[in-house]
Amino acid sequence: MNANANATPDLILHRGLFTTLDRSNPHAEAVAIKDGRFTHVGRADEIMALAGPATRVIDLGGRRVLPGLIDNHLHIIRGGLNFNLELRWDGVRSLADAMAMLKAQVAVTPAPQWVRVVGGFSEHQFAEKRLPTLEELNAVAPDTPVFILHLYDRALLNGAALRAVGYTRDTPEPPGGQILRDGAGNPTGLLLAKPNASILYATLAKGPKLPMEYQINSTRHFMRELNRLGVTGAIDAGGGFQNYPEDYQVIEQLAEAKQLTVRLAYNLFTQKPQQEKEDFLNWTRNSTYQQGDDYFRHNGAGEMLTFSAADFEDFRQPRPDMPANMEDDLDGVIRVLAQNRWPWRMHATYDETISRALDVFERVNQDIPLAGLNWFFDHAETISGRSIERIAALGGGVAVQHRMAYQGEYFVERYGHGAAEATPPVAKMLASGVKVSAGTDATRVASYNPWVSLAWLITGKTVGGMQLYPRANCLDRETALRMWTENTTWFSNEVGKKGRIEAGQLADLIVPDRDFFACAESEIADTSALLTIVGGKVVYGAGPFAGLDQPPPPAMPDWSPVRRYGGYAGWGLAPAKGAAARREQQKAQEQAQAKRRQQGACGCAHQCNLHGHQHATAWTSSLPVSDLKGFWGALGCACWAV
């Protein structure tokens, strides 16, 4: 056994039940990690013999260990900027609890700030199976603006929010959307996508924003919440209002300061209807595919390529027909991308959109071969067998997400149970040879919780408990786990670099709080991590590993819902048990921090390169004057086209 100094591991994890996903070495008891990568994966006695005096050893107590989860589609860069402002109803099981959270948050939210619940839940997850009424919202929040986004189908605004955004009887109807009105023509507070959701996002964009300093803190808290749920990597899908490079300053600063705790590959999303090609010509000149490093890298174009090819996934409305100019618009963009060898991802919900896009991809392929470009469709809920074959022939992929877990009931209402049985046909796509992986598409329709997606893949049920899929379209646990780990690496062109627990791969792994392979199916969605490691560094520790944890500074501003509720199902814990567990964890964290302070080390998480050792000032300093306008609620552009 090689025990020379160079091979001395930085970290050894032992007494674990490792599921490696490496078919040549599927189970292991221990791993050694050096310079952020696994160096040995195998028997405990062999690996413990490698330990040197400087090796840190963590005893996993016989727990199951999995590769870190990688989300194939997350709006994390945009979501991070606002995370601290959002009250998340993700995982809350009753409307009564949700409304109690809302009321408590209204009580601590200073004027002119809003309380906003921005998706990640479905009315079907509530025991009451309904949303609050506008009267209920006005009763709990007479003066504080409240904005609630439900999927991509509606937004509920209380009276104070309507006043803040300035909608009146004179406000015109938005194209493809509706402002509901009373008998006198005054807006009631209900906004509908029909099915264009722009009215919902444009209204949300009128709310106050965080200053940059707090956006940095907010992004760190979003990453921490993902780490708590076992996420170690994600492919960012851009998003509306998330323009490159202006809106990437926060994430770039965090990447430079080495404070990313989730590895990110990011796609560039055009914001300019009818000028998409200019955006991509410009970006292919000024940025380079794959620029960056293992923590933050450029992943090409999408998920918006052209607005004329983007279908809305609102199953409460009829399927939208894409306009006749879709093919020409898309052809122009795809040629620019193919010539520059940039892969792309394309948002497409319905097969009608996918098959028309494939006509374009096949045509371009005749002039500029697409082979070797890891291009793919996103979502693809109603993709046909014929389209699957065409994608396989062109060497593309399909990134699926669990949006149907949130809106399956509406799909069934409109199209029937039979039509919903394979939406999307995950098992069939896997069998066809098309590259397929899983993710969430969080934060606005589905929750960012990967375990909800895994449970959906395995059980075929919605979060409301409806059986959507027959067993034949459900996956076994190992296949589902591969969808969230090694399968996702093709989508960022990083195959073999991560996604398994294997010597040479990046050392990203998790120890969940229950055995993923042995727990009841009904418990999978409730999983969270006890220990999350990215690149050999602990980014989250709880329970027996709480002493290893290094949390970021508290969520700012101090009234942030994140401080009070944490994240997914924060309210769902039994109050006594939840409070006690949190106190215990906080105590362990405080002890660990005190110990680090005694040792003269920085008591703050990570190196904190952004603020050096001025943390206390940085967390509480008054807001930068230049950002006051944004923070205190200057209204955004009222143009519908944004």
Ligand SMILES: [Zn+2]
């Ligand atoms: Zn999409």
Ligand SMILES: [Zn+2]
């Ligand atoms: Zn998306």
